[in-house]
Amino acid sequence: MNGGVGVARDSLEGLVLGDAFGQSWFVRDAEAGERWLAGRVLRPGPWKWTDDGAMAIVLYEHLVRYGEVREDALAAGFAAEYARDPYRQYGASMHEVLERIGAGEGWRAVTAEQFDGQGSWGNGAAMRVAPLGAWFRTDLAMVVDQARRSALATHAHPEAVAGAVAVAVAAALAAAGRGGPAPSRPEFLREVAARVAPSEVRTLLLEAAALPAGTTVRKAADRLGSGWRISAPDTVPFALWCAALSPDDLPEALWRTVEGWGDRDTTCAIVGGVIAARTSLSAVPAQWRAHTEAIPARRP
Ligand code: R7I
Ligand code: MG
Numbered sequence: 001m002n003g004g005v006g007v008a009r010d011s012l013e014g015l016v017l018g019d020a021f022g023q024s025w026f027v028r029d030a031e032a033g034e035r036w037l038a039g040r041v042l043r044p045g046p047w048k049w050t051d052d053g054a055m056a057i058v059l060y061e062h063l064v065r066y067g068e069v070r071e072d073a074l075a076a077g078f079a080a081e082y083a084r085d086p087y088r089q090y091g092a093s094m095h096e097v098l099e100r101i102g103a104g105e106g107w108r109a110v111t112a113e114q115f116d117g118q119g120s121w122g123n124g125a126a127m128r129v130a131p132l133g134a135w136f137r138t139d140l141a142m143v144v145d146q147a148r149r150s151a152l153a154t155h156a157h158p159e160a161v162a163g164a165v166a167v168a169v170a171a172a173l174a175a176a177g178r179g180g181p182a183p184s185r186p187e188f189l190r191e192v193a194a195r196v197a198p199s200e201v202r203t204l205l206l207e208a209a210a211l212p213a214g215t216t217v218r219k220a221a222d223r224l225g226s227g228w229r230i231s232a233p234d235t236v237p238f239a240l241w242c243a244a245l246s247p248d249d250l251p252e253a254l255w256r257t258v259e260g261w262g263d264r265d266t267t268c269a270i271v272g273g274v275i276a277a278r279t280s281l282s283a284v285p286a287q288w289r290a291h292t293e294a295i296p297a298r299r300p
Helices: 005-023 030-038 051-066 071-084 094-102 107-117 130-135 140-152 158-176 185-193 200-210 217-224 232-243 250-258 264-279 286-291
Strands: none
Touching: 005 051, 005 130, 005 158, 005 250, 005 264, 005 286, 051 071, 051 130, 051 264, 071 094, 071 107, 071 140, 094 107, 107 140, 130 140, 130 158, 130 264, 140 158, 158 185, 158 200, 158 232, 158 264, 185 200, 185 232, 200 217, 200 232, 217 232, 232 250, 232 264, 250 264
16 A cells, blocks of 8 residues: 555655754753743754654655555664664664664564563664554554554553554544544544554543643643653653644644653654654745754665
8 A cells, every 4th residue: 555655655754844843942951941932942953863753764665665654674774774883873772673683683582682572662662663554554453553563663661662652543543634624632542542552642631531620731741741751651642742732733742742842852853753744844834844854865
């Protein structure tokens, strides 16, 4: 299936923009950061994307090439990208995982060994997956299966997989809803949760769906987490709650997402990937796009 190319590309561009925008908000002076954010003063460019963008580009190119997730090739693709440019602020365990896969070890064994044999529950499988959801948007069962496969290439823990499935389903719903009215926030979050296996991610998605309409971003971040632990449960429900704040206004959603601070490159990457699957980047100010490091031309 390749009908998803244009929509998946929009999602990828939103993801990369969100990653780079969020990363620009890691400021040394937290008080000044609060002031700049309150005044919506953009950080100076250039905004470099990080591992979220790097891995999403690999996954997108993989889909363009194969039309589906092939785990061995995908794991090798992530490892090759890491070897090309390891300085993208990868998660702590990914250095070892990607080096060993790059050296020829099997991804299954390497990923299963992480964290004393639990596998990683980091948010790294969720942060890169929105374009996959957009790609397969006409078939949610396929979205779930393909997201799961894409996650397992690096993250063996079921919570990491649940986080990736949730983000992919959210992006698929956003993409499939193009041109129509967006669902209410509780409806959207409950529809995502319905496709996610029992997990902390799902429990927190349902908690997010139940937050009252006027809940502030700070309050939502307190209740759900905003990625301070870099885990899927601590990141994905909050990010999807933020994506549902203004499903037709990507810049507004990114400004609001940063208010939760936490793992802001990754929460913004998720929000960018999900909303752009619906809206494209047409409403993003030119300056934001000019600040954002370009996506490299497709590699042969
Ligand atoms: O998930 P991962 O790729 O990290 C992605 C994050 C994003 O914010 C990126 O932008 C980048 O900054 O990092 O990398 P992992 O190292 O697998 O997981 C991330 C973190 O989750 C680790 O640093 C651990 O703190 C935590 N973690 C665990 N902690 C205890 N036990 C993951 N799994 C476990 C676990 O089983
Ligand atoms: Mg990152």
